[in-house]
Amino acid sequence: MAMVEVAWHGRGGQGAKTASQFLGEAALDIGKYIQAFPEYGPERAGAPMKAFTRISDEPIYVHSSVTNPDVVIVIDPTLLLGAVDITDGLEDDGILLVNTDKSPADIRKETGFKHGKVGTVDATKIALETLKIPMPNMPMLGAFLKVNSIVSIDEVSDIVKAKFIKKLGEDKTRANIEGIKRAYIELKIG
């Protein structure tokens, strides 16, 4: 397996960093080499931010940020309005996953991304229905699992349980896992 590089776009407080780490940690658990790191700037709740995950079968030595991601995950749909160039560096055969109630065709029109795959899912709605708060990071992790089988839902769920059970309690942990599963099912690809 060549190295998979994932770029997460969100706003401070939406859990992009957490999602990038959970994906990495699930891959580490099955013996992959990983890196997960946010791009630190002046961190403020609501400000655009990026986080990255690298996964490989070989040791990862590179320490620069990801410039040509294989998968771009947009946790906050308002980032498509032009604050950030979402598809910058995205490989032609790359995958763009967006948290939105729009269709993949609409997103292609908005972003001008003509190649690869575009997936959409209303992750905020899923989060509101499962977790009761608009925290779309775990559903977007579920969307990733649909387009990339490097780790399974069960493997990610194990990480979510290990990380959340003490911090959030059983109900919210279960709701987060349900959010992952729902987005996995509801993701539309076009």
Place this chain on the structure above:
Amino acid sequence: MAQAKSKKIPLTGDQAVATAMKQIDPDVVAAYPITPQTEIVMYFSNYVANGQVSTELIPVESEHSAMSACVGASAAGARTMTATSANGLALMWEIVYIAASLRLPIVMPVVNRALSGPINIHCDHSDTMGARDSGWIQIYCESGQEAYENTILAVRIAEHKGILLPVMVCQDGFITSHAVEGVQLFDENKVKEFVGEYKAAHPLLDVDNPVTYGPLDLQDYYFEHKRQQSEAMKGALKIMPELFKEFEKTFGAKYDFIDTYRLEDADIAVIALSSTAGTARGVIDALRKEGVKAGLLRPRVFRPFPREKILSALKNVKAAAVLDRAESFSAEGGPLYTEIKAALYDSDIKPLVTNYIYGLGGRDIFPDDIKKVYSDLGAALKNKKVSNPINYLGSRE
């Protein structure tokens, strides 16, 4: 007996260092939080609060006080640690020198960050490079894994009777300090066994054998005391290999003053500290596939300066580029460059040498940047001369 390999666990570089400190369980830690070192102190404070270590944690009001408290504790006979970054190190400055001149074996992880101003929280080496003449041993780490291992190793280096010098364990701010990677931890008992119990040779608290630390020392003996520091640093070059060997025997991790990658038959080489060396490895693999004989030299220890090791590693290299993540404003290039050039003066090997200052204030260095350096080196080799000795890589012109 080599231990069975445990599963890697996901840790940031800061968490890795905090874990090393937990396993070492020092007597005293006095520290003040500063980005990007904060997580080290934060996690370690948790270990103290949870009773997972027996350390006396001294929360101080500034880094000057942190190092002052460390000096007091270490002179009293305690195994002592702190951690800092950038402006925090700058604020300690006065006491950093005092710690070294009192020969106190304090271990200080430093998470490298640019010094102000303009104010910046991201990585460069201006903080520790500024402290290169302070009399501390300096180790630079490529990854969180190395930062973890070097923190453990540093305790033995600092406390060795033939060395007795404080040690900085440096890693790149945010780049490794805040990136999660898989880290292989050692068995905690093995770590405790390796570092052993610290018995200071001349502790202040040994009232039966009273000693004085830090008295006035004028024209009569100051010079000799400085000379002794010098000799200790030179002695460290001879003693550290024993400790590297013991570390490898205990934990299976190989250490030396330098690390090289595909350097044996390389015509052109990049010389770089810390995480940038990792980025260079992939570039070298790609260039090798094109038939370019590229290699890497990464000094792991900068103080003492491992001159012989560096010269021997460069013996077949025809052109080398020294990458400095610090500007020394000498108008003669960065600190690593000038020292490498000075080392080459007395040697028989005379590769073309060039300098690239890069990555100041956290400016990212990409594989393409390093590729450009190798391409410049190829051109220098062809023209038999360096077109520009001092370059600024990744800076707007």
